[in-house]
Amino acid sequence: MKKGSTLFLKIALFLIGSPIVALCIVGLPWITKEAIGQYPWIDYLKYPILIGLYGTAVAFFVILYQAFKLLTYIDKGNAFSELSVKSLKNIKFSAITISVIYILLSPLLYIIAEIDDAPGIILIVLVCIFASAVISVFAALLQKLLQDAIDIKSENDLTI
Numbered sequence: 001m002k003k004g005s006t007l008f009l010k011i012a013l014f015l016i017g018s019p020i021v022a023l024c025i026v027g028l029p030w031i032t033k034e035a036i037g038q039y040p041w042i043d044y045l046k047y048p049i050l051i052g053l054y055g056t057a058v059a060f061f062v063i064l065y066q067a068f069k070l071l072t073y074i075d076k077g078n079a080f081s082e083l084s085v086k087s088l089k090n091i092k093f094s095a096i097t098i099s100v101i102y103i104l105l106s107p108l109l110y111i112i113a114e115i116d117d118a119p120g121i122i123l124i125v126l127v128c129i130f131a132s133a134v135i136s137v138f139a140a141l142l143q144k145l146l147q148d149a150i151d152i153k154s155e156n157d158l159t160i
Contacts, residue, residue: 006071013071017064024057042115045108052105056128059094059101063135066090080150088143095136102129 032050036043066087073084106125113121 006075009071010068013064013068017061020057020060024054028053039115042112045112049105049108049112052101052108056098056101059097062094063091066094080146080153082150085143085147085150088139088146092136092139092143095132095139098132099129099136102132 028050032046036046070084070087070091073079073081073087078084102125106122106129109121109125113119
């Protein structure tokens with residue numbers, strides 16, 4: 001496979017990650033400050049929600065890094081290797097982590113939605129939980145298929 005054939009996907013990973021970095025550096029502190037200024041009675045929810053959102057960002061960046069490593073393995077011709085299986089396993093666990101974080105944050109976000117009378121927050125949380133669960137299941141499926149292909153390849157190498 002040509003070395004630069006996955007260049008487009010690598011660029012897409014950087015373009016996906018850039019707004020999230022900006023949101024983590026500038027957006028989340030500003031949004032938190034404004035929300036506490038407008039609703040001072042939810043001050044006690046500030047740190048648990050920020051920790052959860054930054055934890056989600058860390059898991060998201062782990063997924064992006066593992067996807068970048070997977071694309072690098074494909075470029076080098078090592079797509080069917082244990083390293084690829086390990087990257088897919090890390091993607092699976094990071095996606096599960098995102099789902100768990102949002103499940104744990106949902107009661108806190110429900111309190112904010114009730115105070116602010118904004119049911120859209122609950123919908124956004126459910127979409128995040130569902131999307132990361134789908135990514136986790138897809139990564140697990142790819143991991144299983146890739147492991148089976150590696151096993152078949154090693155059996156064929158032994159019979160020759």
